[in-house]
Amino acid sequence: MPATVVVGTQWGDEGKGKFTDLVASEMSMVVRYQGGHNAGHTLVVDGQTFSLQLVPSGVLYPHVTPVIGNGVVVDPRVLLAEMDMLGTQGVDTAKLRVSGNAHLILPYHQELDALHERHLGKNRLGTTKRGIGPAYADRAMRVGIRVQDLLDEKIFRKKLGAALEHTNKVLTRVFNRLPVNADEIAEEYLGTCAPRLTPHITDTIGLVHDELEAGGRILLEGAQATFLDLDHGTYPFVTSSNPVAGGACTGAGIGPRDIDRVIGIAKAYVTRVGSGPFPTELFDEVGNHFVDVGHEYGTNTGRRRRPGWLDTVMLRYAARVNSLSELAITKLDVLDQLDVIRVCVAYEADGQRHDQLPYHQSVLHRVTPIYEELSGWGVDLSAVTKRSQLPAEAETYLAFVEDQVGVPIGMVGVGPGRHQVLRFAS
Numbered sequence: 001m002p003a004t005v006v007v008g009t010q011w012g013d014e015g016k017g018k019f020t021d022l023v024a025s026e027m028s029m030v031v032r033y034q035g036g037h038n039a040g041h042t043l044v045v046d047g048q049t050f051s052l053q054l055v056p057s058g059v060l061y062p063h064v065t066p067v068i069g070n071g072v073v074v075d076p077r078v079l080l081a082e083m084d085m086l087g088t089q090g091v092d093t094a095k096l097r098v099s100g101n102a103h104l105i106l107p108y109h110q111e112l113d114a115l116h117e118r119h120l121g122k123n124r125l126g127t128t129k130r131g132i133g134p135a136y137a138d139r140a141m142r143v144g145i146r147v148q149d150l151l152d153e154k155i156f157r158k159k160l161g162a163a164l165e166h167t168n169k170v171l172t173r174v175f176n177r178l179p180v181n182a183d184e185i186a187e188e189y190l191g192t193c194a195p196r197l198t199p200h201i202t203d204t205i206g207l208v209h210d211e212l213e214a215g216g217r218i219l220l221e222g223a224q225a226t227f228l229d230l231d232h233g234t235y236p237f238v239t240s241s242n243p244v245a246g247g248a249c250t251g252a253g254i255g256p257r258d259i260d261r262v263i264g265i266a267k268a269y270v271t272r273v274g275s276g277p278f279p280t281e282l283f284d285e286v287g288n289h290f291v292d293v294g295h296e297y298g299t300n301t302g303r304r305r306r307p308g309w310l311d312t313v314m315l316r317y318a319a320r321v322n323s324l325s326e327l328a329i330t331k332l333d334v335l336d337q338l339d340v341i342r343v344c345v346a347y348e349a350d351g352q353r354h355d356q357l358p359y360h361q362s363v364l365h366r367v368t369p370i371y372e373e374l375s376g377w378g379v380d381l382s383a384v385t386k387r388s389q390l391p392a393e394a395e396t397y398l399a400f401v402e403d404q405v406g407v408p409i410g411m412v413g414v415g416p417g418r419h420q421v422l423r424f425a426s
C-alpha cells in the first residue's frame, strides 16, 4: 500500500501534530524523515497533554510502529529523556525504531549552533540552538557520526577523534572557546545512551519496505515546513534539512512512486519564528489576537511567534513543490471573533503583480500583499462537529482558499482536542 506524507505548508507550527496524530490512527507505521528536536508539538488526548520533539506522533497508538528515519538528526540524550517522559505518562515506547543511518547530534553541535548565531549578530537566523545545522553540516562534510556507530565503541571513538580534530580547532582558534573532551562525550554517549538505545536501533529502510510489501499503511511525518526547507524556503532563514514531500523519499529511504497522498497542513493565518521575510506580517491588534487566541509561543523555546494573514501565494508554491493532494486547515476557530478576514491572493512589487512566489528573494523582501476581504462568521466553531454545521461565511472562506490554491480541503481543525476536526469527503 503506498505511503502518505504530512507536510507543513508555511513556516512551521501549523499544528501538524494534531492531524498527524489523527491520520496516524489509521496507519501501521509512522516515520519521521527529517529535522531533529528543533520540532515540537503538543497533543491533547482526553485532557492529557503530550509534548513530542523526536518521537513520531504515532507513538500514542499501540498498533503503530513509530520510526525515526535516516534523514533525522538525533540527540540521544533528548530522545531518551522524551521516552522517559512518555513512560511516566503511560505511553509504551518499546516499539520505537531508530535508523542506524541517522546522524547524531553531539554536544559540540549545540555549542557551535549558539556560537554561529552570536557571531552573526543582527544577521542571525534565529535558530533553535539545538545543534541541528552543525550536525547536518558535519554529515555533508562526511565527518558526522551515525546512530549505528553507537554500537561499536572502537568506531565511535575513532570517528569522534577525527571530527574533533577539526571542531576543536574551530572552537579554540575561531571562537576562543575551550576544546571539547572526547572521553567525556564517549562516556555519556557510549556509557549511558548506547545501552538504552541499542534495542531500538535497526535498518529502518528494510523495515519500511517490508511494511509496504506486506500491505501496511505508512505515514511519513514531516517536521518544520515548506518555507523552512533548505532548498525551497526563504534561504538563508531556513532549517538545514528538506521538510518538503521529496525529503520524505530521501529521509525514509523510499522512492516517489511509493507515495500516493500528500497532505499539506496550513494554519488559517500564518506565523513564523526566527528571522526572515514575511509579506503578510502584522504588527497590530489582529496580530496580537492571533498570538493570544492561538497561543502562538514556541513549544520548545517559548518564543513569541510573528503573526500574519493567510497567504495563498505561499500555499500555491507549497502545492507545487510538494504535489499536494489535499489541504488540512488548522485553527479556523482562531478567526471566530474577527469581523473581517483578509486573505493575501497576490503580491505587488515595483508596479508588478506576482501571483506566484517571486523567484528572486530580494523581491520577496519588498512585496506588498494584495488582499481580498471576506466576512467573519462571529460564531464559536469549537463545538462544531460536522461540515453542515459550519456558518455560511466559514464555508465561503474555505471555498475561497480552495479556489485560490487549487487544492481541495480534506480536514479542518476547530480546536486543540483530538476530535475537534471536521473531515470533508474528497
Ligand code: IMP
Residues within 6 Å of the ligand: 011, 012, 013, 038, 039, 040, 125, 126, 127, 128, 129, 130, 131, 132, 133, 223, 224, 228, 237, 238, 239, 240, 273, 274, 275
Ligand atoms: P534550526 O532548525 O534550529 O537550525 O533553525 C532554523 C530556522 O528554522 C529558525 O528560523 C527556526 O526558528 C526555524 N525552526 C526550526 N524548527 C522549527 C519548528 O519546528 N517550527 C517553527 N520554526 C522552526
